[in-house]
Amino acid sequence: MEIPVMVGAGLVVIGVGIGIGKIGGSAMEAIARQPESYGKIQTAMLIAAALIEGIGFAALFAV
Amino acid sequence: MQRKITIKALTLVFLLISFVSYASEDTQKGDLKTEIKAYIQHHLEDSYDFSLTSYTNDQGEKVYWGFPLPVILWDNGLKVFSSSKFHHGKTVAEVDGNFYKVYHTKIYKTDAEGTINYDAEKHPTNAKPLDFSITKNVVVIFLVGLLMFLLFRGLASSYSKNNGIAKGAGRIFEPIILYIRDDIAIPNIGEKKYRKYMPYLLTVFFFVWFINMLGLTPLGVNVTNSISVTVALALITFLITNFTGTKDYWKHIFDPLGDTMPWYAKIPLYIILIPIEVLGIFIKPFSLLIRLYANIKAGHIVMMSLIGLMFIFKSWLGSPLSFGLAFAISLIELLVALLQAYIFTMLSALYFGFAAEEHDHHEEAHAH
Numbered sequence: 001m002e003i004p005v006m007v008g009a010g011l012v013v014i015g016v017g018i019g020i021g022k023i024g025g026s027a028m029e030a031i032a033r034q035p036e037s038y039g040k041i042q043t044a045m046l047i048a049a050a051l052i053e054g055i056g057f058a059a060l061f062a063v
Numbered sequence: 064m065q066r067k068i069t070i071k072a073l074t075l076v077f078l079l080i081s082f083v084s085y086a087s088e089d090t091q092k093g094d095l096k097t098e099i100k101a102y103i104q105h106h107l108e109d110s111y112d113f114s115l116t117s118y119t120n121d122q123g124e125k126v127y128w129g130f131p132l133p134v135i136l137w138d139n140g141l142k143v144f145s146s147s148k149f150h151h152g153k154t155v156a157e158v159d160g161n162f163y164k165v166y167h168t169k170i171y172k173t174d175a176e177g178t179i180n181y182d183a184e185k186h187p188t189n190a191k192p193l194d195f196s197i198t199k200n201v202v203v204i205f206l207v208g209l210l211m212f213l214l215f216r217g218l219a220s221s222y223s224k225n226n227g228i229a230k231g232a233g234r235i236f237e238p239i240i241l242y243i244r245d246d247i248a249i250p251n252i253g254e255k256k257y258r259k260y261m262p263y264l265l266t267v268f269f270f271v272w273f274i275n276m277l278g279l280t281p282l283g284v285n286v287t288n289s290i291s292v293t294v295a296l297a298l299i300t301f302l303i304t305n306f307t308g309t310k311d312y313w314k315h316i317f318d319p320l321g322d323t324m325p326w327y328a329k330i331p332l333y334i335i336l337i338p339i340e341v342l343g344i345f346i347k348p349f350s351l352l353i354r355l356y357a358n359i360k361a362g363h364i365v366m367m368s369l370i371g372l373m374f375i376f377k378s379w380l381g382s383p384l385s386f387g388l389a390f391a392i393s394l395i396e397l398l399v400a401l402l403q404a405y406i407f408t409m410l411s412a413l414y415f416g417f418a419a420e421e422h423d424h425h426e427e428a429h430a431h
Binding site for chain 1: 353361405406410
């Protein structure tokens with residue numbers, strides 16, 4: 001039986017969601033611990049989130 | 064206070080009109096869902112004329128508001144004519160005995176009746192002339208370029224005229240320019256070399272931001288939805304990265320392990336490592352272009368679909384629901400427009416930082 005491509009894309013999006021969620025959560029913890037390095041943490045968070053997001057879009061375009 | 068709220072409400076209405084106006088274009092009468100899909104498709108495509116809106120008059124004729132744009136073709140000689148000859152894609156344009164027809168936003172050469180032949184996969188087999196037309200996207204790019212030139216030229220010259228203090232409309236962008244310098248360029252590229260990358264970083268940031276913001280106005284433009292635009296932007300980043308790459312940058316790609324191992328031990332590792340590193344050169348700009356394109360396109364599709372809900376529900380419940388959701392998404396899209404410009408600039412600066420890196424070899428020896 002063939003699994004539809006959309007199911008695969010959905011799984012990838014779930015993974016991407018978990019990944020970005022973890023990045024956001026960790027960034028918040030880090031900011032709470034060290035509020036003075038807010039700017040640096042935010043930048044690193046955005047870069048990591050953007051890179052993961054790229055994978056999500058790649059999966060969506062495969063559909 | 065009252066006035067502020069009024070202004071905000073008016074801005075919102077204008078934002079929504081842009082999408083609603085597109086939903087009033089005509090298509091083949093079919094079932095509602097396919098019709099809405101066709102509207103969305105139409106909104107996402109580039110066009111040969113700049114039409115703002117259209118309506119049906121008392122005689123039942125379609126009246127278009129907008130203006131035609133020049134079509135420039137190379138087909139055994141230069142052919143320049145106005146896109147009004149296509150009559151919004153409905154008729155065949157005759158130029159010097161040649162006939163052209165628009166089919167799915169591309170121009171094909173046809174016979175006098177405008178027949179389009181298809182192959183087995185439903186692709187047209189007609190000849191396609193080379194197309195250099197000034198389409199809607201090109202017009203918007205020109206306009207944004209002109210706007211940026213006037214705005215930032217004025218800002219730059221105001222410094223010398225006004226004893227080093229910014230003056231004029233461009234002044235509101237001064238903090239953003241400083242932010243890009245101090246928080247994007249310098250930390251990523253380094254104090255020594257950031258200056259030569261600044262012009263590109265500033266240009267790409269404001270270009271992407273302005274174009275994304277224009278996509279949310281009633282003009283209904285959508286330039287960064289077109290993958291060719293983002294390909295061009297990413298290509299410039301790619302070229303700058305690789306042409307300004309230092310010896311250390313290329314050494315990092317083709318000899319990443321350096322002197323830490325004898326050469327015979329490196330061979331089996333490098334069979335895997337070097338292809339990955341070389342692939343990385345191309346994947347970096349590719350991810351840039353996909354991210355910008357997909358984010359903006361996804362935003363426009365979601366917005367159009369939410370407005371489409373209004374026509375599907377056709378009840379007192381549908382309009383407020385659709386309006387509220389579209390409002391929320393509009394606010395998110397305002398953020399996304401800025402965020403995507405920021406990310407594009409940020410990642411470009413990061414890649415330039417890789418390219419400009421120069422190892423201090425003494426320090427590296429300590430680190431190992």
